[in-house]
Amino acid sequence: IDLQNKKKILNLKIYNSIVLQMGKLSRDRRDIYYRRAKQEGFRARSAYKLIQIDEKYNIFDKVTRAVDLCAAPGSWSQVLSTKLLNNSEYNEGQPKETDQIDSNNGEAPLIVAVDLQEMAPIYGVNIIKGDITSQLTVSRILEYFQGKKADLVLCDGSPDVTGLHDIDEYIQNQLLVSSLSITSKIMRKGGTFVAKIFRGENISRIYQQMFCYFELVDCCKPESSRNSSLEAFIVCRYFKFDDQDSTNVNFEIPDPLTVPFISCGDLSEYDPDKTYETEYTSSLEPIQPPINAPYH
Structure with missing residues (x-):
């Protein structure tokens, strides 16, 4: 040359x-939450969505076994580590014997994160690289819980958005059905399930499916979720079954079906759709870049 x-x-x-x-x-x-996440040590801005959902529903109360599905890069697992283990170190290490013990049954909290992609270590989180549709993944989760079942299952996973709302909604719904399927195998009776949804004309079908498995179902929109986005979160409480047997599921749901739509978080806080005046002259680097990203 x-x-x-x-x-x-x-x-x-x-x-x-x-x-x-x-x-x-x-x-x-x-994006104020994008920068705030990096300033406060979270791997993604989605951490604030889970925090705001918890502010409304207190989903971490009395939880000793939690599962984060489709967890990468790990911001929801970081929140689990913070809330359940009183951990202020977001990224590395394992819990000590002196860490928080649940006052109800004397058990130390256990956290599992599952994703097809590799994840960097998070304090107190057992990371499983696996497929949520695989029976092997179910077995590995239950083995880590020593045969017991989860109190809380989370899923913030979503496909790459195409911009075609009907297609995005359909693919997201299929992911939600898969996460519900594995949840039915690893959750104790009375447990809570929180997952991302895309609101569209077919959302009532998702609500109907959730009511087959849970006593209470809400749809919520955290303050940190952009108003311009179809994204919302479904909060399902009081799982109905001990050892899930699909033959016991009652698919007859009363009509009409009403699901509350709740706004979560302090509405006087930052607006995720607003551009704020700042004096920043440089950007902050990501807390945890992707490991072996599928594309660049």
Whole structure:
């Protein structure tokens, strides 16, 4: 390569680097939760959605066994670690014997995170690289819980959004059905299930499925979730079955079906759709870059 072409390549690399940095800085300024997550040590802004759901529903109360499905990069698992283990170190290490013990039954909280992608370690979290539709994953979770079942199952997973709402809603619903299927095998009677949904014209079918398995079903929108997004979260409480047997499920749901739609979080806090004036001159690096990302 001659000298002139080398200069062109170098200038192009410098230009791309500047554009990338400007893009990161623009998002830091535009999305207050995106920057706040990096400032406070969370791997993704979605951590605040779970925190705000808990503020409304107190979902961590009396929980000793929790599962985070589709967990990567791990922000919800970080919240679980913080809430259940009183942990302020978000990323590495394992709990000590002196960590929080549940006052109700003397058991130390156990947390499992499951994802097809690799995850960096999180304090007190047992990470399983596996498929939530696989029986092997079910067995590994129950083995870690020593045969006992989960009090709480979370799923913040979603496909890559296409922008075609009908397609996005359909794919998300299929993921939700898969997460419900594994939940029915690993959850104790009375447990709680929280998962992401995309609201669309077929959402009532999802509600009907959830009522087959749970006594109470709410739909909620955390304050940190953008108003412009179809995203919401379904909070299902009081799982109906001890040892799940599909033949015992009553699929006759009363009509009409009413599901409360709840706003979670302090409405006087930051607006995720608003651009705030800041004095930031540089962007913050991600807390945990992807490990072996499927694409770049």
